[in-house]
Amino acid sequence: MEEIRRAAGAYYKHLPENKKEQARKTFNAMDKNGDGKISVREYVDYLNENKATDFTHQSIFSALDKDSNGSLDFDEATVLYYIMQSGRAIICQSCKTFLAGAYFSCSECFFNDSVSTYEICCECYGDKKFTHHDGAIFCDNYTLLCQSRSATQAAPTKKQTMVLNVVKKGLQVAGITSSDVGGITGIGDGESRSNCSIM
Numbered sequence: 001m002e003e004i005r006r007a008a009g010a011y012y013k014h015l016p017e018n019k020k021e022q023a024r025k026t027f028n029a030m031d032k033n034g035d036g037k038i039s040v041r042e043y044v045d046y047l048n049e050n051k052a053t054d055f056t057h058q059s060i061f062s063a064l065d066k067d068s069n070g071s072l073d074f075d076e077a078t079v080l081y082y083i084m085q086s087g088r089a090i091i092c093q094s095c096k097t098f099l100a101g102a103y104f105s106c107s108e109c110f111f112n113d114s115v116s117t118y119e120i121c122c123e124c125y126g127d128k129k130f131t132h133h134d135g136a137i138f139c140d141n142y143t144l145l146c147q148s149r150s151a152t153q154a155a156p157t158k159k160q161t162m163v164l165n166v167v168k169k170g171l172q173v174a175g176i177t178s179s180d181v182g183g184i185t186g187i188g189d190g191e192s193r194s195n196c197s198i199m
């Protein structure tokens with residue numbers, strides 16, 4: 001979570017004034033009783049009203065509440081603003097934990113615009129505590145990012161099937177398939193490559 005918090009801080013500093021104002025307005029709108037902090041109740045109510053129910057999970061609130069005092073001050077809430085704006089609100093599809101650190105994603109769903117992406121935490125992936133379609137190829141978020149880049153470079157026409165094949169090839173080289181549940185240890189060159197700590 002510390003990593004996301006730092007990214008959010010940097011993101012906020014670079015926001016133009018009108019966006020900063022918008023962040024402040026969002027905070028004030030959430031803070032119904034105007035005491036300068038957001039309680040769990042205010043948090044959940046606001047997100048439900050705004051149909052952002054993906055964010056209402058307790059694990060997100062707890063992760064945002066850095067000093068664990070049960071409410072969010074403005075600095076803590078800016079992290080939520082960042083998560084919402086950047087689409088970083090990713091939750092394990094199996095255990096519903098907020099994925100603040102490394103996670104695994106189905107690469108086929110990732111490159112298929114017609115379905116939603118499918119992410120799971122390292123624990124659920126490692127222990128195979130999930131059900132997903134046959135032949136799913138999972139890779140960790142960092143690998144996926146690198147694969148996306150090389151795939152895009154290899155297929156400038158962005159033909160999805162081509163891209164997917166390139167990605168598959170890359171993943172096969174890396175030894176990651178859904179049948180390879182030892183995938184976490186099987187990722188090529190070492191333990192440190194996929195850091196599975198959920199912060």
Ligand SMILES: [Ca+2]
Pocket residue numbers: 030031032033034035036037038039042
């Ligand atoms: Ca309040």
Ligand SMILES: [Ca+2]
Pocket residue numbers: 065066067068069070071072073076
């Ligand atoms: Ca707090």
Ligand SMILES: [Zn+2]
Pocket residue numbers: 092093094095096097120121122123124125
């Ligand atoms: Zn999980």
Ligand SMILES: [Zn+2]
Pocket residue numbers: 106107108109110118132133136
């Ligand atoms: Zn999938």
